[in-house]
Amino acid sequence: MANLSVVGKSVPRVDALTKATGAANFPSDFRVPRMLHGKIVRSPYAHARIVSIDTLAAERLPGVEVITTALNTPPIPLAIGFCDKHIFPPDLIVRYVGDAVAALAAETEDIAEEAASLIKIEYEEFPAVFDVNQAFEKNPPAIIHPHLAEYHLRSEQVGNKMMRDLERPNVSRHFKIRKGDVDKGFAEADLIVEDRYYTPKLQHCQIEPSASVAWFEPDGTLKIKASAQSPHLAKLVICHAFNLSPAKVIIDSPYIGGSFGGKGRPTTDPYAVLLSMKAHGKPVRVGLTREEHFHCANSRIATTTYIKDGVKKDGTIVSRQLRILVDTGGYGDGAMILVRNCAFGAVGLYNIANFKFDSYGVYTNTAPTTAFRGYGSPEITWAIENQMDVIAEKLGMDPLELRRRNLLRDGDRDVCGQRVVSMGAEKCLDKIRHWIEWDKKPHQEEGPWRRGKGIALGTKFTTAGYQSSAVVKVQPDGSIEVRHSSNEIGEGINTVAAQIAAESFGVSIDRIRVLGGDTSICPYGHVSASSRETFHIGNAILIACSEAKKDLFEMAAPKLGVLAQSLDIKDRKVFVKGQPEKSIEVTKLFSPSGLGYAPGKCEIIGKCTFEIPAIPEDPGTGQSERIAVYYMYGAEAVEVAVDTETGEVRILKNAGCFDGGTPINPKMCEGQIEGGMTMAFGAALYEQQLYGQKGELLNASFHDYKIPTIEDVPDNASMVALLEPVPQPDGPFGAKGIGEVCSIPAPPAISNAIYNAVGVRIKELPITGEKIVKALNKKGNNSKA
Amino acid sequence: MKQLMHFKVNGKNYDLAVEPNRTLLEVLTEEIGLTGTKMGCNEGDCGACTVIVDSRAVCSCLILAIEAQNITIETIEGLASAGQLHPLQQAFIDCGAIQCGYCTPGMIMAAKALLDKNPDPTETDSRRALQGNLCRCTGYVKIVEAIMTAREVMKGSSSKKKL
Numbered sequence: 001m002a003n004l005s006v007v008g009k010s011v012p013r014v015d016a017l018t019k020a021t022g023a024a025n026f027p028s029d030f031r032v033p034r035m036l037h038g039k040i041v042r043s044p045y046a047h048a049r050i051v052s053i054d055t056l057a058a059e060r061l062p063g064v065e066v067i068t069t070a071l072n073t074p075p076i077p078l079a080i081g082f083c084d085k086h087i088f089p090p091d092l093i094v095r096y097v098g099d100a101v102a103a104l105a106a107e108t109e110d111i112a113e114e115a116a117s118l119i120k121i122e123y124e125e126f127p128a129v130f131d132v133n134q135a136f137e138k139n140p141p142a143i144i145h146p147h148l149a150e151y152h153l154r155s156e157q158v159g160n161k162m163m164r165d166l167e168r169p170n171v172s173r174h175f176k177i178r179k180g181d182v183d184k185g186f187a188e189a190d191l192i193v194e195d196r197y198y199t200p201k202l203q204h205c206q207i208e209p210s211a212s213v214a215w216f217e218p219d220g221t222l223k224i225k226a227s228a229q230s231p232h233l234a235k236l237v238i239c240h241a242f243n244l245s246p247a248k249v250i251i252d253s254p255y256i257g258g259s260f261g262g263k264g265r266p267t268t269d270p271y272a273v274l275l276s277m278k279a280h281g282k283p284v285r286v287g288l289t290r291e292e293h294f295h296c297a298n299s300r301i302a303t304t305t306y307i308k309d310g311v312k313k314d315g316t317i318v319s320r321q322l323r324i325l326v327d328t329g330g331y332g333d334g335a336m337i338l339v340r341n342c343a344f345g346a347v348g349l350y351n352i353a354n355f356k357f358d359s360y361g362v363y364t365n366t367a368p369t370t371a372f373r374g375y376g377s378p379e380i381t382w383a384i385e386n387q388m389d390v391i392a393e394k395l396g397m398d399p400l401e402l403r404r405r406n407l408l409r410d411g412d413r414d415v416c417g418q419r420v421v422s423m424g425a426e427k428c429l430d431k432i433r434h435w436i437e438w439d440k441k442p443h444q445e446e447g448p449w450r451r452g453k454g455i456a457l458g459t460k461f462t463t464a465g466y467q468s469s470a471v472v473k474v475q476p477d478g479s480i481e482v483r484h485s486s487n488e489i490g491e492g493i494n495t496v497a498a499q500i501a502a503e504s505f506g507v508s509i510d511r512i513r514v515l516g517g518d519t520s521i522c523p524y525g526h527v528s529a530s531s532r533e534t535f536h537i538g539n540a541i542l543i544a545c546s547e548a549k550k551d552l553f554e555m556a557a558p559k560l561g562v563l564a565q566s567l568d569i570k571d572r573k574v575f576v577k578g579q580p581e582k583s584i585e586v587t588k589l590f591s592p593s594g595l596g597y598a599p600g601k602c603e604i605i606g607k608c609t610f611e612i613p614a615i616p617e618d619p620g621t622g623q624s625e626r627i628a629v630y631y632m633y634g635a636e637a638v639e640v641a642v643d644t645e646t647g648e649v650r651i652l653k654n655a656g657c658f659d660g661g662t663p664i665n666p667k668m669c670e671g672q673i674e675g676g677m678t679m680a681f682g683a684a685l686y687e688q689q690l691y692g693q694k695g696e697l698l699n700a701s702f703h704d705y706k707i708p709t710i711e712d713v714p715d716n717a718s719m720v721a722l723l724e725p726v727p728q729p730d731g732p733f734g735a736k737g738i739g740e741v742c743s744i745p746a747p748p749a750i751s752n753a754i755y756n757a758v759g760v761r762i763k764e765l766p767i768t769g770e771k772i773v774k775a776l777n778k779k780g781n782n783s784k785a
Numbered sequence: 786m787k788q789l790m791h792f793k794v795n796g797k798n799y800d801l802a803v804e805p806n807r808t809l810l811e812v813l814t815e816e817i818g819l820t821g822t823k824m825g826c827n828e829g830d831c832g833a834c835t836v837i838v839d840s841r842a843v844c845s846c847l848i849l850a851i852e853a854q855n856i857t858i859e860t861i862e863g864l865a866s867a868g869q870l871h872p873l874q875q876a877f878i879d880c881g882a883i884q885c886g887y888c889t890p891g892m893i894m895a896a897k898a899l900l901d902k903n904p905d906p907t908e909t910d911s912r913r914a915l916q917g918n919l920c921r922c923t924g925y926v927k928i929v930e931a932i933m934t935a936r937e938v939m940k941g942s943s944s945k946k947k948l
Binding site: 016208 | 806814815819820821822823824825826827828830831833860861862864865870874875877878879881883884885886887888889890893908909911912913915916917918919920921922923924925926927928929930
């Protein structure tokens with residue numbers, strides 16, 4: 001990539017100034033005059049039937065404007081394809097503590113809260129099931145969705161024909177991969193290693209809580225200021241839920257205060273819309289409290305993974321079998337694709353001749369679930385990358401060497417049948433090996449603290465078959481306006497978009513204006529997720545820029561007396577290639593006087609919708625030539641200190657090296673890596689949603705659900721983000737993505753380091769001090785015996 | 786019942802009729818319209834609503850407005866002067882310390898309170914001062930880098946003033 005002037009440079013983010021001055025307006029800041037405050041009334045039971053709802057006392061409270069309940073609201077679906085969730089349960093059955101049963105709007109938040117407390121609801125409690133293994137049984141203690149078989153599917157949403165396990169009433173989906181013959185592989189193996197790993201439910205903990213303000217204009221147009229990770233998807237859901245024309249729904253989500261998957265599906269918008277409808281179109285704000293966020297705003301799936309590997313003495317893994325129970329909570333719509341896609345966290349790294357994978361989506365009476373940075377890959381990787389170290393120890397092999405021996409290489413087919421390209425995992429492994437001084441034992445001091453080193457690999461796919469769009473407009477002064485189908489949730493897409501457009505037109509980045517997040521002015525596109533934005537929107541912008549330039553060149557060609565094909569553009573001048581002195585300023589192509597329209601063309605606009613189509617997999621074997629657009633790779637090395645008396649773990653040094661293709665903005669990629677690794681420290685050491693015996697969440701605040709603070713990460717010299725760019729042939733300037741893969745290897749790397757330090761392996765996340773002490777005591781007793 | 790209250794925010798005086806149970810955060814964002822201060826938890830756990838009250842960084846969600854009368858209150862909107870960004874704002878931009886940006890105003894205010902008190906903090910001092918400010922995007926690396934950068938810039942300009 002020679003001669004690039006904006007792409008590949010660490011320019012400051014285009015949104016940094018507005019955010020640093022406090023001027024950036026987030027949905028949760030948004031207020032309008034006459035606005036009502038909505039409140040959702042929620043179930044205190046995990047599984048129960050609503051018997052009666054008495055709203056009389058609440059209605060009498062001055063300032064209460066509207067009340068709507070499960071008893072008087074028609075079924076309003078909250079998903080387009082597989083739909084197990086409605087605004088209120090139409091069958092009047094609540095399925096987790098926090099399920100919505102009524103909503104109201106009042107003049108102030110205080111009145112709304114008081115009114116909510118005055119609504120009397122009688123329930124008939126049902127047996128509930130919280131344990132995924134019990135829920136998975138053929139005769140479970142509770143059947144959570146008795147009418148599951150009647151729920152509608154939409155094939156493009158769920159990948160392919162969704163398979164149920166008809167004998168297990170709480171199983172919503174069963175996904176399979178089959179390659180070779182695992183039993184034959186196990187028979188040929190010199191060593192069999194079998195184990196069970198667990199990851200708990202987590203909260204995204206975006207610092208901005210979800211909030212929506214919805215109102216109807218006099219002409220019936222619905223406007224929503226929404227905390228939407230994907231405004232176009234949110235719009236589809238709202239149009240479908242309320243049977244509204246897409247022409248009359250506008251969602252605006254300019255800046256979102258973090259999402260990580262959690263704001264991917266509407267949580268507050270539908271309630272704001274419903275209440276506004278009932279209040280004759282008045283603006284209604286529904287904002288979640290932090291406590292509600294923990295209870296109800298969708299969490300990460302919990303997984304139980306059974307892994308069995310057959311290995312040859314030389315370290316070759318000949319057979320791998322994985323069975324995963326995915327706890328999707330009371331509602332699994334947001335997690336339904338996850339039950340399939342978590343599989344691809346298991347296929348992208350290692351070359352294994354015989355492979356069998358089964359994942360099951362299982363309902364429990366706990367919080368509903370959705371995507372969370374990595375889409376199932378972190379959960380599967382937790383099992384696999386612990387297992388790799390267990391195998392290495394049993395074989396007496398270096399764990400790095402074991403991984404290297406089994407890695408996929410460019411040109412191989414992965415276990416799903418897709419050809420491997422731009423595989424950077426081995427280079428990443430080499431870099432962190434060097435950084436952590438792998439061959440040097442950690443320095444041990446006197447006292448209870450023991451040090452250890454660990455490494456792990458990670459991979460993440462980007463799903464094929466999703467579109468992104470861009471519209472590029474040339475302004476009469478040669479500035480460029482880019483409208484794209486995504487929005488700025490913190491990932492930096494507006495900056496990436498500006499850099500790519502600036503490079504294409506040969507202008508400085510301050511000549512680019514980027515618009516995203518507003519469905520009324522930005523083109524349609526699929527989700528802002530799956531580490532897909534830089535690649536898809538970047539490619540769409542590049543093609544849209546070419547289209548716009550073609551128009552400009554056609555206008556300039558006669559004026560310069562050459563063919564359009566011989567023209568190029570830089571510094572707002574169209575010039576003849578090889579003869580830069582033969583040029584015309586862009587502004588001279590517009591009239592009158594370089595301000596208005598382009599004669600004969602009116603506006604100079606290029607547009608593009610970009611997609612890499614998927615080839616649907618065989619439902620029996622999961623095999624396909626193209627499930628993923630590409631895979632991203634990475635390796636992480638960590639040195640920890642473990643207090644053998646208290647079990648406390650300190651991360652002393654940490655380096656992650658990731659291959660996300662050629663970076664458009666290296667500093668922003670580093671930022672993603674540093675943030676992704678830190679988020680994963682929390683998942684490794686302390687984050688989990690804790691439930692009581694009645695299914696009530698016990699730690700619904702930042703006080704009780706700890707996320708990493710600035711004092712929990714190593715000092716800057718010991719916390720390193722490295723890039724190993726392997727250019728992606730079809731990526732914009734060689735780029736892929738980076739946002740998810742960087743949050744995948746840390747937990748197993750930390751687990752491997754703890755094992756290296758004190759010789760115990762905790763297989764259920766998080767690795768708390770209590771678990772370490774218990775394991776150390778057990779080990780001590782065993783060795784005494 | 787509303788009471789007449791007087792606030793001094795970013796050097797400006799405000800006389801407002803406010804319910805006595807309103808927090809300083811609510812008055813700043815909803816009454817005065819300074820929405821740069823962010824609500825993240827309303828429980829004093831996340832630091833997104835950090836403002837400087839009487840030279841101390843505090844969570845504005847934990848203070849009743851009635852307690853914040855007649856004392857100097859600084860918010861993110863008051864940091865830039867005469868169109869010139871505060872060195873911390875510039876450093877946050879230059880170092881890439883901002884991602885989603887929701888924690889940013891609170892981070893910058895907490896860092897300013899530190900630098901106002903201690904012009905030469907170490908990395909450890911900075912981490913201690915910002916331990917109550919949560920960020921879910923950045924991993925804090927570039928935030929620390931920004932504070933260290935601003936420290937150097939501010940040391941440079943204050944030594945110039947002395948000359």
